[in-house]
Amino acid sequence: MSVLIDPPNWPGPRGLLWSHLVSDTSLEELHAFAALLGVPERAFDRDHYDVPETVHQRAVALGAEPVSSRELLSRLIAAGLRRRRRREPASG
Template identity: 45%
Template sequence: MLLIDRPIFYRDGRRFAHLISDVSLEELHQGARRLGLDRSFHRDHYDIPEDYVSAVIESGVHQVDPRDIVRALRRAGLRSAVPRG
């Protein structure tokens, strides 16, 4: 399942949310393509600009608390499986 948190991460004067899969990176990339995302992938998530979050949620992505993002990645083995750097 694809999950998104609230846009609380600041970069370049904008707020971003994190889009993840709690299943696989393949599911995440497929969902990102479906949503028209072709950039902003970072190790285990996509950064989603605040002004696009509502459209992502309307497409069926489930919104969760930001603390649940890392938990879901760890449960799926995606946080530790993806090398840093």
């Protein structure tokens, strides 16, 4: 299992800091881990789950590997699982 989580450094809703939860193996693995963690499907965004700081420690206890945000992104790209947001064509 290769589920990764970065530090809760990203400001978000409810005044909490947020982390990204990804897999460098498969989206199926990521969805299964998120379900085990109790993260709702609505927290999924293209290639990761946004999880609040209140979940970080439990994710690590369940086996998520804590890594820096830079390493998380690097490993996601290397695995071919990065899904970038599509740019809208410029109007004009």
